[in-house]
Amino acid sequence: MRLLTHNMLSCNIKGVKNGYPLRLEAEKWTEKEVDFNAKFLRGIFPKIDWPALVGSARSFGFNDLLPDEAPDSSLLASDDDLLRRFHHALLEIHVEEGGLVCPETGRRFPINKGIPNLLLHEDEV
Amino acid sequence: MPRPELQAPPEIFYNDTEARKYTTSSRIIEIQAKISERALELLNIPNDGVPRLLLDIGCGSGLSGETLSENEHHWIGFDISQSMLDVALEREVEGDLLLADMGQGLGLRPGVIDGAISISAIQWLCYADKSSHEPMARLKAFFGSLYRCLTRGARAVLQLYSENMNQSEMIMKAAMRAGFAGGVVVDFPHSTKARKAYLVLTCGPSSTQTSLPKGKGEDGETCSDDDESDDDDEQTVGIYDRHRPAKRSKITKKGKGKAWVLKKKNQMRNKGYTVPPDTKYTARKRKNHF
């Protein structure tokens, strides 16, 4: 699972109001090179929750990869270095083993072989 | 063989053996690719060269998602079968995979997804595989969450094999209740084997979307059937027309009357189904024979 997907996931256990962001516990992760596509990055940027992205990148030790504050979208048009960092954070870091923890209930969804298990128990539906 | 949906829940039916069989059949690969290409076309994404973030619901081993990757899109796949997802991992698909039950709703933030496809999967929601399953409630959870996660104006194209009209109506009703506009596009309606039904749904005000696209082969144009004739494959994917069980008839004492029947037939016609013409025999009372 890439951070792009993590950024979109929200806990949907019945009754949970603040299921976002799921806290990322990464025990094992890899970096894989992905084709750089500026159009995709600029298109997806307004939909990204910036603090969640920064937070998840930090959980891997990428402390200076991204600025704390969401950059202005005009900067993405001009600052190639920033766009590449954004690309790396979003698409090139893959979580292989670990878990996703609901911020409200503490329920942990395990991640095995890169696949989060989001199946809910019957009393969570 | 009965339909897969009648044999076992999806996470049991698509076990390691079935998942492998499914993904090594060149016929299935070809059919699923064709359907996925058509679904992507029906998504009607602006032709601006910008890759989008899409969903593949019931992504299985990634046959449908591959079409999205080939067109440069990023995708997130949902599937309930670990075995199918394992095959997807082996095949190194480019999308991210989630082990999840669409009937429990998709756990995604609102308004972030640019479109969704689902190939040969959502009919599974019509079956209650556990005592706690209520198909209507599961359809509601699915369509409600799908509607919320899509951006306004985005489309979802869901190709499905429904067992009968009741099922397609039930699915359509749930989609409309969730707020979607749209209808059913049927390709090759006159062919038992090539016929494919796609729910084409638009999120948000329907005013932006004018009319439903036309189905392929509506005018009797045919497609070659010969490449879809392997019974073994049909059993796995669900091309059921030849084994379709007789329609269950509702038993009512009084019957529903001619006006009701005409209305229903018209509704079905509008949805793109082939319906026999209305004649003086339509919905007439039958004598009791003893």
Ligand SMILES: C[S@@+](CC[C@H](N)C(=O)[O-])C[C@H]1O[C@@H](n2cnc3c(N)ncnc32)[C@H](O)[C@@H]1O
């Ligand atoms: C015929 S396969 C199609 C797979 C893929 N879309 C393709 O075109 O090859 C149907 C898939 O739907 C999945 N499925 C069935 N019910 C599901 C559910 N409730 N939630 C998620 N996936 C489901 C099955 O596990 C199976 O992988």
